[in-house]
Amino acid sequence: MAKAAASARQSGVSRNYPKGERRRAQIIEAAFTAFGQVGYRNASMVQLAAACGVSRAGLLHHFPTKESLLEAVLEQRELQDEEHFFPSGGAGHDGLVYFAGMIRLVAHNQANPVIVSLFAVLSSEATAADHPARPYFIARYERARRQMQLAIDDLAHRELLRPHVDPSTLAANLIALIDGLQVQWLLSPDAIDMPTHLRSVLRSLISVELA
């Protein structure tokens, strides 16, 4: 935990933000490490405050619940992933570039089992009608389907989808595939290589080879 706090203090994230926002960004970064070290269920707000180098009251000021803190961590991860793997705004103007980036993202996830596991647990728990993160995940999946649809529409327009592929259900199906593979990979990392599986699916859908 001490290490996470030190790293948050040294990282100097968001230097140009006002003090409150800078503190918020530092907390999110430290919480990312802390959740990864002790897991979501085992982490208490007191521990997380210590790991983030703030008082419990200071943490609660920014994040009233553990759920809201994890939600911010996952949102931050989503933003970073988009900047890194989908630099053209994540909108996927070029379907081939988009799906090549998706394979790289899945390979990158395979280096972060704890974060992948946190995401799987929270997205499942959030399906409960009264879960505080439910609206966030509904919006996140809608956004993901919409973005991927742009890439699929581009491939359809360029006639790069194989015959018998239904472009109207494909975005939800590919996102479901990626989510579901994470659980199988986390349980049996020697049996499942996620980028290999995604590439083999894309090969059956797209008529040219991806980079």
Place this chain on the structure above:
Amino acid sequence: MAKAAASARQSGVSRNYPKGERRRAQIIEAAFTAFGQVGYRNASMVQLAAACGVSRAGLLHHFPTKESLLEAVLEQRELQDEEHFFPSGGAGHDGLVYFAGMIRLVAHNQANPVIVSLFAVLSSEATAADHPARPYFIARYERARRQMQLAIDDLAHRELLRPHVDPSTLAANLIALIDGLQVQWLLSPDAIDMPTHLRSVLRSLISVELA
């Protein structure tokens, strides 16, 4: 809860088993209803014991933890689903019959959101290295992949798989698709119809129409 207890007492499940096993089967059946009514996280062992019509000590004798009780509930559900949707031993000697059964099973799941949600949460939580249900889920997914592979091998042998489909990754991919669709459906039931999605995927993989 009273209703669940009454239903367990009346159901007369497993009439030919010795008393201990019969009691165990009654508990599982009542717990299935109770988990569905109050959710997994909210259910306490005291409440579950009451719902199952046994003392807390009696419940702990059969199921020392809440995890072990839920595991038994899911195992029981798996058995019932197999008997119902894959009557030829679940082994899928005929690939077309197997996948037609899979579409029916997915349609059946769509009538049981709480159980689907429980399964999604527990399978994700079980990815943690120290989770008591981890070995169960590892074995369950291995078994599921192996069974589906028999159906895929049958289709490959009969040359019913479309070109560019890789039969070696297909079982894991289809199981992942079904799991991942559950989360999106639970979050946005109006946007996702699971049997429609599965059927459209199978149409892009298999060269004849399923029943």
